[in-house]
Amino acid sequence: MSSGSRSGAFCPRCGDEIERPPEVDLPGGPRDPDAVLCDGCYFDSFDLVDAPERIEIRVCSQCGALHRGNRWIDVGARDYTDVAVEETAERLAVHVDARDVEWSVDPEQVDENTIRMHCLFGGRVRDTGLSEAVTVPVYIARETCDRCGRIAGDYYASIVQVRGTDRTPTPAENDRAVEIAESYIADREATGDRNAFITETTRTDDGVDMKISTNQMGQGIAKRIVAELGGAVSEAPTLVTEDSDGNEVYRVTFTVRLPPYTPGDVIDLDDGDGPVVVTSAHGNLKGLRLASGKRYEADFEEGIAPDARKLGERSDAEATTLVAVEDAHAVQVLDPDTFESKTVPRPNYLDPDAESVPVLKHREGLHVLPEEGSDDDGPPR
Structure with a gap:
């Protein structure tokens, strides 16, 4: 048998002469037993x-x-x-x-x-x-994954309650609170956090209750609601069990107490300077004086709940005719009920060239309100 270009090696399986791969004989070369097989035997298996x-x-x-x-x-x-x-x-x-x-x-x-x-x-x-x-x-x-199993089993570690101060939250406030909570959970889910979920949302006569998966997320949701809607948060922990290491496990109820007044409310502070239309309930209550148009801000001690009476809401205002501008402090408007000409205070936000103005008639009289969206956000004066 002539080796020709072959190395003189033979396939150990069939005996045919093969060309022995040179790397097999090199120090450190491959030790794969199939490397010495001919192509036919190699491809058979x-x-x-x-x-x-x-x-x-x-x-x-x-x-x-x-x-x-x-x-x-x-x-x-x-x-x-x-x-x-x-x-x-x-x-x-x-x-x-x-x-x-x-x-x-x-x-x-x-x-x-x-x-x-x-x-x-x-x-x-x-x-x-x-x-x-x-x-x-x-x-x-x-x-059913662990997360969905926990939701189906009504698992939760915290409760977020939305309540009003001396009032019931409006449907819009309840809806917005739920939207804020769902947005917060969605943000956490987007980061891959599978412990983020809302087990149940219940609307009650007093507000809205939400069962949240963890205490940390319940606290985060409560803070976000206050940041947007105003108010304050209180915490009430309840011992529910102990973990495997003997550590106490608490379920925390976070109560969001919304401010007694909301933007658009008209209140009387009984301080002699006339009613105020509320523009903000964040931090200290803020608003505009209807008699002058000057900014109002409650003292630090009063916060969001100064002693006041609610006279009405911006939504109660009616458009009426601006009859005449008497001077720098008074104008004449038509009473929206009797259509009589009435002299009322002239706030600095009133446009003297306007044909009609929004007015609110209440137990303290008749006042011109600022146009929607024209509230002054500058410093008190």
Whole structure:
């Protein structure tokens, strides 16, 4: 037998003379026993792709989360075809000797919970082009994730209550408080925090109650509501259990107490300077004097709840005719009920060229209100 260009080595399996790869004889060279096989024997037992018989994907039937490793991950999917492709790509192994590998996949939706992944691989091994097709069934196992299980079990660690001070919160305030809470939770969910959820929202005759997943998030929601709607927060912890280490576990109720007056309320402070239309309930109560138009701000000690009587609301105002400007301090307007000409104080926000002005008739008389959105936010004067 002539060796020609061959090295004189023989295939240990079939006995054919082969060209022995030179790297086999180098110090530190490969010790793969298949490296000394001829191409025929090598490819007889060669698998380009190692594929599992089946792949199971665990998903939450409630929120669509995917279970990977030892935790649930939000993927926001209802169609799991893309997820099946990713999982298949991760679990298929291509032979280490293959080069220039390319692959494609054709998903076949068999039923709601089964997808057949028809995969075609191509590559080069020992300068020989190879291709292999494999079909892997992917099964969607629908479960309930830890988060959805806790929600279904009515789990919560804190309560956020929205209440008014000497009044009931308006429907708009309750709606906004809920929107603030949902926005806060959505922001936390966007960071991947799966402990963020609202278990239940209940509207009561006194306001709104929200069961929140953690005390920290309950506190965060309460602070956001106060930052926008004003008021103050009080905390009331209740011991509910002990953890496995013997540490006491508390459930905290955060009560948001909204201010007694809201922007647009007209109040009488009984201080001789006339009624005030409230413009802000953040920090100290702020407003405009209806008699002069000057800014009002409650003292620090009074905060958001100075001693006052509510006379009405901006929404109670009616448009009436501006009859005449008497001087720098008085104008004449038509009484919206009797249509008589009445002399009333002239605030500095009144436009003397206006044909009509909004007025509020109340137990203290008749006053011109500022136009909507024209409240002065400057310093008190």
